[in-house]
Amino acid sequence: xxxxxxxxxxxxxxxxxxxxxxxxxxxxxxxxxxxxxxxxxxxxxxxxxxxxxxxxxxxxxxxxxxxxxxxxxxxxxxxxxxxxxxxxxxxxxxxxxxxxxxxxxxxxxxxxxxxxxxxxxxxxxxxxxxxxxxxxxxxxxxxxxxxxxxxxxxxxxxxxxxxxxxxxxxxxxxxxxxxxxxxxxxxxxxxxxxxxxxxxxxxxxxxxxxxxxxxxxxxxxxxxxxxxxxxxxxxxxxxxxxxxxxxxxxxxxxxxxxxxxxxxxxxxxxxxxxxxxxxxxxxxxxxxxxxxxxxxxxxxxxxxxxxxxxxxxxxxxxxxxxxxxxxxxxxxxxxxxxxxxxxxxxxxxxxxxxxxxxxxxxxxxxxxxxxxxxxxxxxxxxxxxxxxxxxxxxxxxxxxxxxxxxxxxxxxxxxxxxxxxxxxxxxxxxxxxxxxxxxxxxxxxxxxxxxxxxxxxxxxxxxxxxxxxxxxxxxxxxxxxxxxxxxxxxxxxxxxxxxxxxxxxxxxxxxxxxxxxxxxxxxxxxxxxxxxxxxxxxxxxxxxxxxxxxxxxxxxxxxxxxxxxxxxxxxxxxxxxxxxxxxxx
Numbered sequence: 001x002x003x004x005x006x007x008x009x010x011x012x013x014x015x016x017x018x019x020x021x022x023x024x025x026x027x028x029x030x031x032x033x034x035x036x037x038x039x040x041x042x043x044x045x046x047x048x049x050x051x052x053x054x055x056x057x058x059x060x061x062x063x064x065x066x067x068x069x070x071x072x073x074x075x076x077x078x079x080x081x082x083x084x085x086x087x088x089x090x091x092x093x094x095x096x097x098x099x100x101x102x103x104x105x106x107x108x109x110x111x112x113x114x115x116x117x118x119x120x121x122x123x124x125x126x127x128x129x130x131x132x133x134x135x136x137x138x139x140x141x142x143x144x145x146x147x148x149x150x151x152x153x154x155x156x157x158x159x160x161x162x163x164x165x166x167x168x169x170x171x172x173x174x175x176x177x178x179x180x181x182x183x184x185x186x187x188x189x190x191x192x193x194x195x196x197x198x199x200x201x202x203x204x205x206x207x208x209x210x211x212x213x214x215x216x217x218x219x220x221x222x223x224x225x226x227x228x229x230x231x232x233x234x235x236x237x238x239x240x241x242x243x244x245x246x247x248x249x250x251x252x253x254x255x256x257x258x259x260x261x262x263x264x265x266x267x268x269x270x271x272x273x274x275x276x277x278x279x280x281x282x283x284x285x286x287x288x289x290x291x292x293x294x295x296x297x298x299x300x301x302x303x304x305x306x307x308x309x310x311x312x313x314x315x316x317x318x319x320x321x322x323x324x325x326x327x328x329x330x331x332x333x334x335x336x337x338x339x340x341x342x343x344x345x346x347x348x349x350x351x352x353x354x355x356x357x358x359x360x361x362x363x364x365x366x367x368x369x370x371x372x373x374x375x376x377x378x379x380x381x382x383x384x385x386x387x388x389x390x391x392x393x394x395x396x397x398x399x400x401x402x403x404x405x406x407x408x409x410x411x412x413x414x415x416x417x418x419x420x421x422x423x424x425x426x427x428x429x430x431x432x433x434x435x436x437x438x439x440x441x442x443x444x445x446x447x448x449x450x451x452x453x454x455x456x457x458x459x460x461x462x463x464x465x466x467x468x469x470x471x472x473x474x475x476x477x478x479x480x481x482x483x484x485x486x487x488x489x490x491x492x493x494x495x496x497x498x499x500x501x502x503x504x505x506x507x508x509x510x511x512x513x514x515x516x517x518x519x520x521x522x523x524x525x526x527x528x529x530x531x532x533x534x535x536x537x538x539x540x541x542x543x544x545x546x547x548x549x550x551x552x553x554x555x556x557x558x559x560x561x562x563x564x565x566x567x568x569x570x571x572x573x574x575x576x577x578x579x580x581x582x583x584x585x
Contacts, residue, residue: 010317014135017096028088028147035081036151038074040159043295045071047288082148089143097136101128104320110328113395114355122205127323130200131316138313141306149299156296163289166273167266171293174262178255178300182307185250192244193311197319199237206233244311259297266290329415330397339417342502343406344371344533346392351401353391361387365401365558367551374534376547378578384553385537389505392535393419423501429488433477436465439491440472443499455497458527461490497528504534522546550575 018025045067052064108124116124160168210217210226217226270286346369353362362384369375377385390396391403394415403410410418423443431439440456441447452472456462464487468474474481483491496504506525526546536547544550545564552560552567552575559574560567567575 010314010321013321014096014100014317017099018092020099021092021095024088024092028085028092028143031081031085031088032147032149033151035078035085035148037155038078038081039148039152040155040292040295042071042074042078043156043288043291044159045074046291047285050287051285085147086144089147090140093136093139093143097132097139100135100320101132104128104132104323107324107326107328111326112329113390115326120202120205122208123201124323125208126201126204127316127319130204131197131319134309135313135316135320138306138309141309142303145299145302145306149302152295153299156292160289160292160296163285163292164270164273167270167289167293170265170269171262171296174258175297175300177258178297181250181254181258182300182303185254185307192240193315194318196237196240196244197312197315199233199240201319203230203233203237206230255301259294259301262293262297263290266293329394330411337408337413337417339405339413339421342421344503345369345404345406346533347404347407349402349404351391351398351403353387353396353399355396360399361555362391363557367558367561369533369549371533372531373548374529374536374546376536376544376550377553378544378550378575379553384555384557386507388553389424389507389535389537392505393422393424421502422505423496423499423503424505424507425489425493425496426507429485429492431476431488431491433475433480435470435473435475436468436491437472439476440495440498442495443501447498451498452494455494458497459490459494461487461494464490493525502532504529504532505537506534507537552578 049064049067049071052061052067105128157168160171206229210230217223266289267286270289274286346367348365348367351362351365352360354360377388379385387396391398392410394410397411405413405418405421432442437452440452444451453462456465465472465474468481476483536544547564549561550564550567551558552573554574560570562575567573568579570576
């Protein structure tokens with residue numbers, strides 16, 4: 001598919017968002033008609049005004065004053081109409097983009113996790129900000145020219161035909177040349193604009209990473225390297241942007257050059273017709289015709305002047321619709337169940353999985369977990385520990401085999417009810433900008449104050465919260481109180497307790513807290529995990545020792561299964577080696 005075809009497709013797909021505002025479009029067209037008509041009428045009366053001034057002492061003052069009064073009224077109508085058209089154009093542009101942005105965000109929320117794993121987050125964010133912003137700006141510019149411009153073009157053409165067919169023919173020869181130049185430049189430079197928007201996305205992603213990780217940047221003295229990387233990206237943007245802007249900037253001056261040549265030919269041909277007595281046109285009417293020609297070509301000239309905006313907007317639309325073209329999570333099965341009354345029996349039967357087709361990670365994995373058991377998963381980095389969690393939560397679907405919960409395949413449950421049944425505490429803490437209370441009730445908005453206090457006390461964070469300026473209503477985040485990583489971790493643990501899930505996944509959940517706090521949390525975990533099927537990934541020794549079963553993974557395969565004591569008895573076993581190399585102090 002060519003770039004031109006991509007652009008047409010993106011434009012066609014955007015039209016339904018504009019059709020939502022049919023009333024605004026109808027009103028804008030009506031106002032454009034009145035404003036355009038008023039503008040063309042001004043041209044007619046300017047010519048008549050000129051004809052009232054034949055020469056020195058030969059001025060028809062009464063007629064001139066009447067015409068000037070009419071011109072004043074027409075000017076008011078034209079100005080007011082144009083102002084309302086601009087208001088309506090702005091409204092349609094920004095509301096239609098708001099709808100597109102909303103649909104894109106809703107689509108993003110339904111995309112599988114692998115989309116986020118494969119695309120830089122900064123690039124995704126750039127499509128919501130940079131790309132859609134340029135689309136809305138281009139829409140405003142087009143609408144402001146379109147509604148009045150269409151009317152002016154039609155009425156100017158009719159008026160020119162009525163005045164002089166030969167002079168109109170001169171204007172109509174020049175107009176296709178303006179169209180051809182605009183098309184030629186747009187066709188040759190569109191790839192540049194697409195590349196420019198891609199680099200803008202890359203820069204946005206890079207800045208997002210560097211700004212969000214300034215502590216690490218400074219700790220590793222990465223400032224100079226980051227500046228060099230940014231300079232390289234910025235230089236690429238400068239090159240592509242300069243080439244795109246240069247090519248596109250040729251459109252307007254070339255169009256104006258042809259337009260000005262047209263005026264010269266109108267004057268030349270009109271003068272020859274008058275001298276040869278081949279026309280009844282007066283000097284005033286020749287002046288009016290010249291203005292008509294200017295009005296006729298003005299919308300095309302203005303359109304060529306915003307070619308850069310239009311091309312950038314088309315590139316932005318294409319990148320946005322690329323998100324909407326991403327396939328959603330695999331559709332639910334026809335026979336679907338709600339995972340409400342969870343027993344907690346989980347079975348892995350001949351499960352195989354790979355992120356890439358030619359690189360298998362988990363092969364023929366089998367495991368049965370009794371309800372209420374605590375399963376610890378240990379192994380080296382890349383062994384497949386977190387992959388098991390991804391499969392349990394259906395962030396990824398198994399390549400082969402089946403995972404059963406309470407004797408039914410995972411795929412037979414709705415994703416919403418399945419994921420709601422698991423409580424997750426991850427190593428990477430996530431809290432949004434807002435009050436502590438809002439963050440704690442993220443998974444259970446209906447939680448009572450007593451439930452919140454019980455959870456925070458169990459997570460050993462209640463006393464800290466009470467000491468904050470506004471207690472549970474204290475705002476945290478970029479514009480609020482800054483809290484330590486350990487405190488953030490404690491809040492996420494309390495949040496999971498409040499959501500009261502039926503099964504638990506704890507992934508390095510105490511990695512950011514000190515040993516003393518960890519002991520308190522472990523006690524809270526044991527209370528929370530009581531009677532619930534739980535998965536504990538690569539925890540410290542204390543949690544692993546308490547697990548009913550320990551899975552030792554290596555390269556996607558479970559190489560050992562057993563209790564802490566059982567596995568330590570295997571002198572040359574993988575767990576024995578891990579214990580002595582990592583956990584034994």
